[in-house]
Amino acid sequence: MKILGISAHYHDSAAALVIDGVPVCAVQEERLSRRKGDSSFPLSAMTWCLDHAGLEPDALDAVVFYERPMLKFERILTCALRAFPHSWRAFPKAMQNSLGEKVWVRGIISSHLGVPGNKILFTEHHQSHAAAAFLTAPTRRAAILTTDGVGEWATLAVGHGERRPDGTTAITLLREIRFPHSLGMLYSTFTAYLGFAVNEDEYKVMGLAGYGRPTMVDQVQRLIRRTPDGAFTLDLDYFEFQTTTERSYSERFVELFGPARNSYEPIDLETAEGRRFADCAASVQRVLEDTLVGMARTLRQETGETDLCLGGGVALNGVANARILAESGFERIFVPPAPGDAGCALGAALYADRIHFRNPDREVPDHPFWGPLADGVALARLAREDGHPFEELDDSILIEQTADDLAANRVVGWMEGALEMGPRALGHRSILAAPHAVAMRDRLNRDIKFREEFRPFAPVVPIEWADRYFELPPGGARLARFMSGVFPVRPEWRQRLAAVTHVDGTARLQALSRDMAPRLYMLLQAYGQRTGIPVLLNTSFNLAGEPIVNRVVEGYTTFRRSGIDVLVAGQTRLTKRVSPRAKATEEVTCSRSVE
Amino acid sequence: MIFEMLGPVHRWIWSDAERRARKLLRFGETETDGGRDLVRASEMTPDSLLRRLYLEHAIDEHRHGVMFRRRGNEILRALTPGSNSSFQAEWLAPSGHGVDDLHVDEEPDEALLAFLHLSEKTAADRFSVYRDVLQNDMPTRAIFEEILRDEVFHMNYTLMQLARVSPRRHARTLWYERLRRIWKSYLRMAAALGALIGGFLLTIQYFVVLPPFAWLAKRAERRELPGWTPISPQRNRPLQRQY
Numbered sequence: 083m084k085i086l087g088i089s090a091h092y093h094d095s096a097a098a099l100v101i102d103g104v105p106v107c108a109v110q111e112e113r114l115s116r117r118k119g120d121s122s123f124p125l126s127a128m129t130w131c132l133d134h135a136g137l138e139p140d141a142l143d144a145v146v147f148y149e150r151p152m153l154k155f156e157r158i159l160t161c162a163l164r165a166f167p168h169s170w171r172a173f174p175k176a177m178q179n180s181l182g183e184k185v186w187v188r189g190i191i192s193s194h195l196g197v198p199g200n201k202i203l204f205t206e207h208h209q210s211h212a213a214a215a216f217l218t219a220p221t222r223r224a225a226i227l228t229t230d231g232v233g234e235w236a237t238l239a240v241g242h243g244e245r246r247p248d249g250t251t252a253i254t255l256l257r258e259i260r261f262p263h264s265l266g267m268l269y270s271t272f273t274a275y276l277g278f279a280v281n282e283d284e285y286k287v288m289g290l291a292g293y294g295r296p297t298m299v300d301q302v303q304r305l306i307r308r309t310p311d312g313a314f315t316l317d318l319d320y321f322e323f324q325t326t327t328e329r330s331y332s333e334r335f336v337e338l339f340g341p342a343r344n345s346y347e348p349i350d351l352e353t354a355e356g357r358r359f360a361d362c363a364a365s366v367q368r369v370l371e372d373t374l375v376g377m378a379r380t381l382r383q384e385t386g387e388t389d390l391c392l393g394g395g396v397a398l399n400g401v402a403n404a405r406i407l408a409e410s411g412f413e414r415i416f417v418p419p420a421p422g423d424a425g426c427a428l429g430a431a432l433y434a435d436r437i438h439f440r441n442p443d444r445e446v447p448d449h450p451f452w453g454p455l456a457d458g459v460a461l462a463r464l465a466r467e468d469g470h471p472f473e474e475l476d477d478s479i480l481i482e483q484t485a486d487d488l489a490a491n492r493v494v495g496w497m498e499g500a501l502e503m504g505p506r507a508l509g510h511r512s513i514l515a516a517p518h519a520v521a522m523r524d525r526l527n528r529d530i531k532f533r534e535e536f537r538p539f540a541p542v543v544p545i546e547w548a549d550r551y552f553e554l555p556p557g558g559a560r561l562a563r564f565m566s567g568v569f570p571v572r573p574e575w576r577q578r579l580a581a582v583t584h585v586d587g588t589a590r591l592q593a594l595s596r597d598m599a600p601r602l603y604m605l606l607q608a609y610g611q612r613t614g615i616p617v618l619l620n621t622s623f624n625l626a627g628e629p630i631v632n633r634v635v636e637g638y639t640t641f642r643r644s645g646i647d648v649l650v651a652g653q654t655r656l657t658k659r660v661s662p663r664a665k666a667t668e669e670v671t672c673s674r675s676v677e
Numbered sequence: 678m679i680f681e682m683l684g685p686v687h688r689w690i691w692s693d694a695e696r697r698a699r700k701l702l703r704f705g706e707t708e709t710d711g712g713r714d715l716v717r718a719s720e721m722t723p724d725s726l727l728r729r730l731y732l733e734h735a736i737d738e739h740r741h742g743v744m745f746r747r748r749g750n751e752i753l754r755a756l757t758p759g760s761n762s763s764f765q766a767e768w769l770a771p772s773g774h775g776v777d778d779l780h781v782d783e784e785p786d787e788a789l790l791a792f793l794h795l796s797e798k799t800a801a802d803r804f805s806v807y808r809d810v811l812q813n814d815m816p817t818r819a820i821f822e823e824i825l826r827d828e829v830f831h832m833n834y835t836l837m838q839l840a841r842v843s844p845r846r847h848a849r850t851l852w853y854e855r856l857r858r859i860w861k862s863y864l865r866m867a868a869a870l871g872a873l874i875g876g877f878l879l880t881i882q883y884f885v886v887l888p889p890f891a892w893l894a895k896r897a898e899r900r901e902l903p904g905w906t907p908i909s910p911q912r913n914r915p916l917q918r919q920y
Contacts, residue, residue, distance in 0.1 A: 115782075116716075150919050153919070153920050163894035166894075167884070167891075173887075174876035174877075174880055174883070188919065255908050311904040315903045346746075468728075627709070639720055643732070643735065
C-alpha cells in the first residue's frame with residue numbers, strides 16, 4: 083500500500099511517502115524551496131517523494147493531510163466570535179487567510195496530484211503528532227504526550243499506544259487541553275516579547291534561559307494556573323494572540339514584565355536590561371518544565387507505562403525533555419527527529435497505514451535520513467569549474483584527512499548521504515569543528531553562522547563514549563540519539579569542551595551509534611585518536627535565516643559565503659585558496675569604479 | 678525623476694535620527710533577503726560564470742545588509758531613551774530594491790539578468806538621493822557611497838552578461854522586463870486594493886451579521902469547564918472527513 087502524507091499551511095510544510103508500512107522518503111518543503119520555515123503547499127516535496135519512489139500519483143492508495151481543515155476553521159471562527167468586538171481587526175485577515183486556500187485542501191491536493199477525492203484522508207493534528215512519535219519509536223507500548231501551539235482545537239493531548247502481538251496497532255488519545263490554553267502559545271508569547279521570531283526562534287529563548295535566573299517564576303505563574311484536574315489554563319488578560327494577529331501579549335503583560343525587547347537591538351547580557359530578558363527566559367523555561375514534568379508524572383502513574391513518546395513542537399525543548407526523563411518516572415523517552423509539524427507528514431501517513439487501513443505493524447528504521455542524497459561528484463564538477471582545489475579520495479583517506487583538518491582547527495562542512503528530516507543536523511548536513519576552545523564557538527557565531535553570541539553549539543560523541551564526558555541519566559543516551567535532551571557536561575571536561583558547553587554547564591549532545599551514520603562515527607574515532615577526545619562540535623549546515631542545505635551546490639554556496647575552511651561531500655574534499663572575487667573579476671571586463 | 682524631485686521630502690525623512698535608524702535596519706533586511714535570492718540564483722543557473730557572479734553579488738548584498746544593520750544599531754544606541762518617531766514614511770523612501778519581487782526558481786537567466794539590471798539601476802538612483810540628503814550624517818553617507826560603488830559593478834555585469842547570454846535579443850529582453858515590472862506593479866496594486874475591499878466587506882459583515890453568533894459563542898464558552906477535555910472513543914471519526 084502506497085500512502086503519501088502531507089503537512090502544510092501553518093509552518094514547516096513537508097511530504098512523506100510510506101510504502102507497505104515502511105517510510106521510503108520524507109522531506110521538508112523549505113529544504114527544496116530554500117525559504118526557511120516554508121509553510122506553502124509542499125508541491126516540490128510531494129513531487130520529489132513520488133519521483134524518488136518512481137511512482138505516478140495515480141499509483142497512490144491514499145494521500146493523508148495531517149489535520150482536519152474545517153475543524154481548524156471552526157476554531158478560528160469561534161475564537162473570533164468569542165472575542166467580539168475586539169477581534170474586528172483580526173477577523174477579515176483570518177477569513178481571507180483561511181478561505182483563500184487553507185480550507186480547500188481536498189480540492190488543492192486533488193487538482194495538483196489528480197487523485198480522486200475519496201483517496202484523500204485527514205487525521206487530527208495531534209493524532210499525527212502522536213503517530214509520528216509512537217509509530218517511529220522502537221517500543222511495543224508507551225504513554226504518549228503531544229504538545230504544541232495549537233492544532234485544530236487541541237494544544238496538548240495525552241494517551242497511549244500499543245503494538246499488539248497480533249500485528250495490529252492502537253493509538254488512543256485520552257484527553258486534551260484546548261485552545262487558547264496552550265503551553266506552546268505561552269512560550270511563543272515570550273519568544274515574541276523577547277524580540278525573536280515566533281514559531282522559529284523558540285530555541286533562542288531556551289538558549290538565553292541558560293544565562294538567566296528564574297527570578298520571575300511567580301509572575302509567569304500568574305499567566306498560567308494549574309487546574310484541580312492537573313491541567314492548566316492561561317489567564318487571557320495577559321495575552322492577545324487569541325484576539326489579534328498583531329501582537330501576542332497584552333499591555334497587562336508588559337506591566338508585569340516590563341518593556342518588550344526591540345528585535346533589532348542585540349541582547350547585551352552585561353546590562354540590567356539584558357539580564358532582565360535572560361531572567362524572563364529562564365522563568366518561562368522553568369514554568370514550562372515544571373508543568374510538563376507534573377503532567378508526565380501523572381501520565382506515568384495513570385498508564386503504568388515505562389516508555390513515553392513525546393510529540394509536538396514543544397518536544398524540541400531539550401532542557402524540558404531531560405527533566406521529564408529525570409523526574410517523571412518514565413525509564414525511556416522517545417522524541418522523533420522531527421517532532422514538529424513537518425514530522426506530522428510522516429505521522430499522518432503511518433497513522434492511516436496502521437490505524438485506518440489496519441495494516442500489520444512494521445518496524446520503522448530508527449534514523450532521520452529520509453531526504454535527497456548528497457552527490458560528491460557534483461561538488462567536484464563545481465570545484466573544477468570555479469578553479470578551487472579539490473581531491474577525490476578513498477573513504478579511509480578522506481576520514482583521516484578530515485580528522486587532520488579538524489585537529490588543526492579548520493571548520494568543515496560535512497555532507498553525506500540522505501538529508502535529515504527535522505530541524506537538527508544529525509551528521510549528514512553538518513558543520514563540524516573542534517569542540518575545545520571558546521574561541522571556536524565565537525568564530526562560528528561571528529564568521530560562519532552569523533548569529534547571536536549567546537547561542538550554544540552542540541557536541542556529537544560516539545554513544546559508547548558519551549558517559550565519559552556527559553552526565554547521562556539512565557535513558558539519556560536514547561534521548562540524545564536525535565539531540566533531544568540537554569545534559570550536564572562532566573565538570574572535569576568542561577574546560578576541554580568549552581565550545582560546546584553552555585554557560586550553565588550543559589550541552590545538547592548527540593550520542594551517535596555506528597549504525598546511524600557510520601562515516602561520521604569513523605571520523606569521531608579518527609579525531610579521538612589525534613586529540614584524545616572523540617567529540618566534535620556539530621551544528622547545522624546553514625547560515626542564519628536559511629534552511630539547512632540540501633543539494634551539494636547549496637553546501638558549496640554556503641561554503642563560499644562563510645568562513646568554512648573545508649567542504650566534504652561524498653568522496654570529494656574541497657578547500658579555499660583562490661580569491662573568488664579575483665576569479666570572477668578576471669572573466670568580466672567591467673570595472674567597479676564609480677563612473 | 679519624480680523620486681529625485683522629492684529631495685526636500687527625503688531630507689526631512691532622513692533628518693530624524695530614530696527614523697533614520699529604523700530605515701537602515703529595514704534596508705539591512707531587504708539587502709540580506711535580496712542576497713538570499715541571488716544565492717538561490719547562483720544555485721539554479723547552469724552557467725558557471727553566472728554562478729560565480731551571482732554569488733559575488735550575493736556576498737555584496739549580505740555585506741550591505743551588515744553595514745546597514747550595524748549603522749542602524751549605532752544610531753539607535755546613541756538615541757536618548759523615549760525618543761520615538763511613529764511615522765516611518767516607508768512608501769516615500771523605500772529601500773534600494775523597493776517593492777520588487779523576484780521568483781528566482783521560475784526565471785531563465787536572461788530574464789533574471791534583465792530584472793537585476795533594472796533593480797540595481799533603481800536602487801542606485803534611490804541611494805544616490807539618500808546619499809545627497811545625508812550631509813549631516815557622514816558615517817551613513819559613507820555607507821551609501823560604498824554601496825553605490827558596488828551597485829555600479831552590479832549594473833555593469835548584469836548588462837554585459839545579458840548581452841552575452843542573449844546577444845541578439847538583450848535590448849528586447851530589457852524592454853520586456855520594464856513592461857513586466859509595470860504589469861507586476863499593477864497586479865500588486867490590484868491585489869492590495871482587492872484585499873482592502875475584501876477586508877472592508879468582511880468588517881461590515883463582522884458588525885452586521887456576527888453579533889448574535891458572537892453572543893451564542895460567548896454563552897457556550899462560559900459553560901466550558903477549565904482543564905482537561907476528555908476524548909471519547911467516538912472521536913476517532915472516519916479519516917475521509919475534514920471536520
